[in-house]
Amino acid sequence: MSKDQKVKILLEEKEIPRKWYNIHADMPFKLDPSYSPQTMGLATPQELLKIFPEEILKQEMSQERFIEIPEEVWERYKKFRSTPLYRAYDLEKALDTPAKIYYKYEGQNATGSHKLNTALAQVYYNKQSGIKRIATETGAGQWGSALSVACAEFGLDCTVYMVKVSYNQKPYRRSFMRLFGAEIFASPSTHTEVGRKILEKDPDCTGSLGIAISEAVEDAATHDDTNYALGSVLNHVCLHQTIIGLEAKLQMEKLGEYPDIVIACCGGGSNFAGIAFPFLMDKLDGSKKDLRAIAVEPTACPTLTRGVYAYDYADTGHAAPITKMYTLGADFVPAPDHAGGLRYHGDSPLVSLLYNKGVIEAQAYGQKDVFEAAVMFAKAEGIVPAPESAHAVKGAIEEALRAKEEGKEKTILFCLSGHGYFDMYAYDEYFKGSMQNTVLSDEQIKESLMKLPKVE
């Protein structure tokens, strides 16, 4: 690194985007409608209004290209945004690659990940519509942490159903949420009908994201003052995350750069959507036809790379709408892998559709390879990636090495969606040397795909 090399690009406050980008408006193909798991007919707004505020539903269906960020949300954004765009000079050097690697780092806010972008927006709209409490689920804890902080900021109560295995494994995530005033239940809990039923059958059940979603949705649907909030998957969540990519575009513009490849980890898809959609805008309009966008997922939960594109339940208890997406089946239980939050059986309908139409690509990597990449990145760049974000790091390293092989000066941009301070035990596992890449058999996947609902 020399003194003339710009390692970190920030925007001025007045440059922070005032609108989110809605990719659905630009897509030549449109999303299929959702179905009600109760009636098996088309999902009605009335059903959804039991758990979401009207403004969120509007965004979920919107065909507007740009949607204004409410002043009160933007005012909260400016506490931690813009987030830095870094040029990874030291990683490039370690890889001896001709590729230029940039990363957008979303881990510097108090909750440690990009999730706060949508948490603030969702809590704001709920407050506007008179809601007093929000119920949600959390797996690895990033989403529950973000929603707790957002609720504390806007003065709403927060109830988090935390997957029991994670509740026990990650006590500090729990403490963090409690510090911000959230009420936390290990899921399955006795607090909901669906939780009690599951515990009756299997008192030792360690939970899953699908179960925790069912509990949170039931809690919201059965309490008038309470709504539900989801941290990924849905269109409005992807929408709110586009602030990441919109900023990154401006930041790269300042450098006279445009990426050849955009990379992000992909669980429910919101982080991938956040960085990639604003760039895909240019691919959809034909001005950047060769742009590649790669969603990286764990081999332990390979939704895009090995799932099917079909209608499926969003949760174990069949409380949330049935949507068309890439899925491994709602009963799919990922191996106890250190992939962090990337363990949802389905994927964002928007991301799924773009993948299905060949607009984007997907890659899956095993946890051992992913942590190896994370350690290399940490030593070079001085930031410890969250296990989720480490998948994007692995993806970027692979592409940088390919550029080296091909002797091409590619420009790579990836999203470092969060830090790994709460995930050091996973790094310990890696350093013990016993971590293995998870490989699923075709039979495992086939079996969990046998119970797809029939709605078409």
Next chain:
Amino acid sequence: MSKDQKVKILLEEKEIPRKWYNIHADMPFKLDPSYSPQTMGLATPQELLKIFPEEILKQEMSQERFIEIPEEVWERYKKFRSTPLYRAYDLEKALDTPAKIYYKYEGQNATGSHKLNTALAQVYYNKQSGIKRIATETGAGQWGSALSVACAEFGLDCTVYMVKVSYNQKPYRRSFMRLFGAEIFASPSTHTEVGRKILEKDPDCTGSLGIAISEAVEDAATHDDTNYALGSVLNHVCLHQTIIGLEAKLQMEKLGEYPDIVIACCGGGSNFAGIAFPFLMDKLDGSKKDLRAIAVEPTACPTLTRGVYAYDYADTGHAAPITKMYTLGADFVPAPDHAGGLRYHGDSPLVSLLYNKGVIEAQAYGQKDVFEAAVMFAKAEGIVPAPESAHAVKGAIEEALRAKEEGKEKTILFCLSGHGYFDMYAYDEYFKGSMQNTVLSDEQIKESLMKLPKVE
């Protein structure tokens, strides 16, 4: 907060200071010399060169007002600097105070605290002088983390003697340092003569910072390719931290503001020095006579508020120079309090002298009161303070409440030196409701002061 209120001030890259500020040059009174614990005569440069590089020794003694930051260090600084200066609008509102509260946040770099400012500088100078490995101690873990990252950046080996009680209590700090390639020993260890002696007498000894320092100094003194690095106390460490206050001054200038009161937590004193010294420059030259600077310490280790100003040993094993400072006695063992790193028996000679001459003030608070303040701050501002930094938060809240009582619009600036992600267990203790403020009896303090060395 309204849209016109600036909550976060950053500097442009070209505004990041290029020089550190050396307050000793401006002090009308000078530091007393150090003594050798071996000879009990004046400490000689020859002795110190066994463990420090020449450039560091020069800085330790320097009377220059400003010292240039080497290009290679500045290039590393710009990865995480400038650090944000925040206006705490939400905390002000929660306190209903007429005071304006600003805080400088040093927790956004990978190591989570201000310690990286000096770690990078020290490792750089050691590398320049041909050193291959650095040995150090760490208590709560902030310093060990920072030095590990700095050594990884410059390609030096790093050995950390970590106080055993902390080694066991904070496994994630250990993992963090290991990730960056550091070698870590629980101190007292069998790796050094002093460690072995202590373990012989007391095999269950849980260690102390004083013991860990002795081990690291011995390691450095007995290996030619190895030097020692200290994370606080010494003049050059205070010097490197002044980047904090120099930036803060520029940032406040942009707002047309100047603080009435500057506040920081104070253990060894480097964080306090970092934020306060550049402002004290204006008090020493008479242009800001009324400026108050307050060092906040825990009642469990009340060095300034209840110690004596005297020559004392810097470490348990009497390996490091004897210096004049406020001290509780080198054998003082603080109660198992959640004050984080603020557990050193002594204090920075520069901070001590300024306190002795009445230039600065000091306050001590109990851990329960400190955590209460931290929780209030976290909920208002959305950042979880490190236990150390929470002392500054408490100090700032007290002054803001006093301003309210007096109906005065004071401008308060404090340093939020780090985040508390690795310290959630301490917050858990607080929420359990059993945390008590530590109060030391006069007898406890008197006893530990009985073994001061006689050198004058």
